[in-house]
Amino acid sequence: MNTVITAPAGAIAAVTVTGVDKVFATRKGEVTALSGIDLHVAPGEFVSLIGPSGCGKSTLLRLIADLDAPTTGTVEVFGTSAHQARLDQRYGIAFQQAGLLPWRTVAGNIALPLELHGMGVAERAARVAELVALVGLGDFASTYPDQLSGGMQQRVAIARALAEKPALLLMDEPFGALDEMTREYMQSELLRIAAETGAAVVFVTHSIPEAVYLSDRVVVMSPRPGRIAGIVTMNLGRTADRADDLREDGAFFEMITAVREALHGSPVSRARGVETR
Amino acid sequence: MTDAAIALTPPRRRVRDRGARVRLWAYGMLGLVVLGAVWELYKALGPADGLVIGEARVLPRTSDLAMPHLWEMASRLAEPVTRAEGARPLWLEVVLAAGLTLGIAAAGWIVGVVVGIALALVMQRWRIAESAMLPWIVLSQTVPLIAFAPLVRSWGSRIEIGAFEWQDWMSVAVIASYLAFFPVAVGALRGLQAPDRIHLELMRTYSVGWRATLMHLRFPAAVPYLLPALRLAAANAVVGAVVAEVSTGLQGGIGRLVIQYAGQASGDPSKAWAPIFGAVALGLIAAGSVAILGLVFRNYRRSEEQA
Numbered sequence: 001m002n003t004v005i006t007a008p009a010g011a012i013a014a015v016t017v018t019g020v021d022k023v024f025a026t027r028k029g030e031v032t033a034l035s036g037i038d039l040h041v042a043p044g045e046f047v048s049l050i051g052p053s054g055c056g057k058s059t060l061l062r063l064i065a066d067l068d069a070p071t072t073g074t075v076e077v078f079g080t081s082a083h084q085a086r087l088d089q090r091y092g093i094a095f096q097q098a099g100l101l102p103w104r105t106v107a108g109n110i111a112l113p114l115e116l117h118g119m120g121v122a123e124r125a126a127r128v129a130e131l132v133a134l135v136g137l138g139d140f141a142s143t144y145p146d147q148l149s150g151g152m153q154q155r156v157a158i159a160r161a162l163a164e165k166p167a168l169l170l171m172d173e174p175f176g177a178l179d180e181m182t183r184e185y186m187q188s189e190l191l192r193i194a195a196e197t198g199a200a201v202v203f204v205t206h207s208i209p210e211a212v213y214l215s216d217r218v219v220v221m222s223p224r225p226g227r228i229a230g231i232v233t234m235n236l237g238r239t240a241d242r243a244d245d246l247r248e249d250g251a252f253f254e255m256i257t258a259v260r261e262a263l264h265g266s267p268v269s270r271a272r273g274v275e276t277r
Numbered sequence: 278m279t280d281a282a283i284a285l286t287p288p289r290r291r292v293r294d295r296g297a298r299v300r301l302w303a304y305g306m307l308g309l310v311v312l313g314a315v316w317e318l319y320k321a322l323g324p325a326d327g328l329v330i331g332e333a334r335v336l337p338r339t340s341d342l343a344m345p346h347l348w349e350m351a352s353r354l355a356e357p358v359t360r361a362e363g364a365r366p367l368w369l370e371v372v373l374a375a376g377l378t379l380g381i382a383a384a385g386w387i388v389g390v391v392v393g394i395a396l397a398l399v400m401q402r403w404r405i406a407e408s409a410m411l412p413w414i415v416l417s418q419t420v421p422l423i424a425f426a427p428l429v430r431s432w433g434s435r436i437e438i439g440a441f442e443w444q445d446w447m448s449v450a451v452i453a454s455y456l457a458f459f460p461v462a463v464g465a466l467r468g469l470q471a472p473d474r475i476h477l478e479l480m481r482t483y484s485v486g487w488r489a490t491l492m493h494l495r496f497p498a499a500v501p502y503l504l505p506a507l508r509l510a511a512a513n514a515v516v517g518a519v520v521a522e523v524s525t526g527l528q529g530g531i532g533r534l535v536i537q538y539a540g541q542a543s544g545d546p547s548k549a550w551a552p553i554f555g556a557v558a559l560g561l562i563a564a565g566s567v568a569i570l571g572l573v574f575r576n577y578r579r580s581e582e583q584a
């Protein structure tokens with residue numbers, strides 16, 4: 001698993017995006033947010049979308065989540081349409097803001113999707129207890145969001161996204177509002193959680209070190225119109241085995257350089273594992 | 278290091294300390310005392326014939342007829358209503374009348390709240406309904422209450438369904454509800470539209486329908502908007518009930534008492550003030566009861582940000 005991860009023939013990809021364009025109609029005319037996007041995410045794979053603001057990375061995530069529909073092309077999640085995947089609850093999602101309901105406790109917030117989908121009380125309580133432990137908030141199950149720090153709120157949001165054991169986790173800059181220290185801690189936690197649950201993750205970020213540290217592959221996007229400028233495979237070993245000392249490793253910096261070069265589209269010699277388009 | 282980094286800040290609480298609450302009450306009482314002092318001071322020092330500018334008297338006469346002493350008003354409460362044998366003390370008469378009016382106002386409040394929330398739901402569900410209905414709802418409050426109170430009464434008197442017969446107090450309750458529904462409709466609509474986009478999208482990712490979104494998101498988010506609206510509705514219902522009692526001529530309520538005792542003011546000036554105090558107390562009780570609702574729902578008044 002420590003080499004290039006692509007969808008093995010025969011296995012159903014977690015996400016398959018084929019020939020997707022997204023055009024928004026605005027008052028000033030049409031704006032092309034995404035153009036000619038093709039992307040595959042294998043089951044269990046961690047893929048980051050990175051690029052400057054306006055490159056359509058969040059839009060792409062919203063298409064996968066079926067919060068928006070593509071203008072042309074198709075988005076498939078586990079072999080079904082994105083729309084069907086949403087109806088079937090095939091993914092969990094976390095946004096930049098935690099988006100917790102302020103009138104519910106930590107446990108109540110995590111229980112929300114379970115409650116909405118009719119899970120029984122006893123089963124629900126057991127699952128919530130599991131999730132609270134998974135994100136390390138054991139002592140805070142009955143506190144309210146306004147009593148938590150930003151990092152803790154975000155952990156509740158991640159637990160909520162994982163509540164129904166989705167095989168795909170969609171995350172839109174979930175650590176964007178956190179301070180650097182909390183952020184690094186949350187990244188390590190996320191890798192641990194992803195490894196424990198075996199979920200594929202599509203992770204939107206604008207931080208290069210974050211993308212490199214977390215991902216199997218980093219999808220570099222460029223703006224106007226948003227398209228994929230390159231996909232860089234991280235030769236850093238299994239994501240589950242990564243630890244904080246990786247941040248000071250030479251290979252880590254090499255990958256940062258590779259992603260940076262793909263971002264800036266510089267013609268200098270590219271590092272290994274870069275496929276350009 | 279990393280554990281320390283997540284900075285487990287101690288849970289902050291938004292408990293307003295007891296001292297502040299006591300002070301709040303003290304200021305409220307001080308306001309009453311000042312009001313009483315101003316009354317007595319003006320009565321003692323003001324010109325006997327009041328202040329007249331041109332034709333208009335801008336300050337009242339200070340005679341005992343126009344401005345009875347506070348203690349006379351108070352002691353009058355303890356005396357019997359009339360000199361007739363076995364007459365009830367005045368305060369009891371006022372309390373009984375206020376009780377009747379409170380009951381009618383409560384009925385009107387409940388009807389107003391149900392109608393107001395129903396209207397808000399319809400307007401939230403269909404945007405076109407909001408455009409079509411909201412202007413009329415606002416306009417409805419410009420119709421003078423006195424004008425249609427007798428109409429409601431005469432319509433009501435024609436209603437007779439089986440054993441059910443329209444009672445006069447029901448007309449009063451309907452008029453009270455007419456004043457009560459308005460703040461509820463407007464407040465509930467704002468509240469139902471209050472949820473953030475992120476929360477609405479979250480519900481969408483759960484692929485749940487309008488009803489589940491309503492119960493789990495829109496209603497809880499509306500609570501901070503609904504509570505003040507309900508309090509306003511309670512005060513409005515009392516005003517509506519009192520005014521409607523007067524204009525429909527319903528016997529036994531505080532509104533009727535105000536008119537009746539005002540007519541006797543030339544002979545018994547302190548007596549006229551008793552039902553007025555009763556009406557004030559009624560408004561306070563009505564609004565205060567809704568404040569208790571606020572305590573019940575206090576968890577819905579939290580915000581996501583740290584306090």
